[in-house]
Amino acid sequence: MADDSAKLIEEEGQWHLVAKELEDENLKLASYDNTLLPLLGDLKGKKVLDYGAGPGVLALAIKRLGGDIVVYDINPDMLKSAGEKIGSENIFHSIGEIPQNTFDIVICNLVVCIVSEDEVKEIVHNITAALNTDGTAYIGFCNPKIFNIPESNLDLRFQTGDGYEVNHRYKKVKKEGGYEIIEDHRPIEWYEGVYKDAGLTLVDKYFTPEYELKGNKVQDFIIFKLKKA
């Protein structure tokens, strides 16, 4: 149920308001992070950029696995929190600081589904520029295919009546943390067009493990694996 006193995150610059909640999202971690990390393979000595790293939970996991991890986030409070985990020297405060043609792996998790269409294009362009010629990007977010289910293990969703093919925004209440967000729904095919236009080739698509809730089959997240064309 919507709660009038719940925090509402409706713009990309507001995520510091729920930094603590993001750090404690164990269900998200079990679903998303545990799907993504094995896909990354042996991280030892790999140059990895986490784009939109939030408080740095995944970045810390990558550091512990031997990855040479650096992060960027639009939000200074998030960067501070991530810096406390992986070292403040491993943080980029602006896009201009991110070296180009450098990274073996760029990850971008749960970011492009909360920003405008133009910003998605900008982020995908920046990710492409940061990858080295043989680099791989993993861009993941909430599975657009389940946009019309009212409830998952992670959240309650308010339907707008718009169809799958229609880009639209809708509200979610996060079960972990109890805060509300406005999410952008866009079909998978829309994202695939953006990747192609930016010069990325789709290698594969992965979904987090399926479960059943109230009669609906749910896979919470999608992760795209992409290479520079």
Ligand SMILES: C[S@@+](CC[C@H](N)C(=O)[O-])C[C@H]1O[C@@H](n2cnc3c(N)ncnc32)[C@H](O)[C@@H]1O
């Ligand atoms: C839902 S959190 C996800 C954090 C983290 N990637 C994770 O998996 O837990 C979204 C993050 O994206 C950041 N963000 C929003 N817009 C951004 C942008 N245009 N560029 C970079 N980061 C952005 C927010 O500040 C926030 O830290």
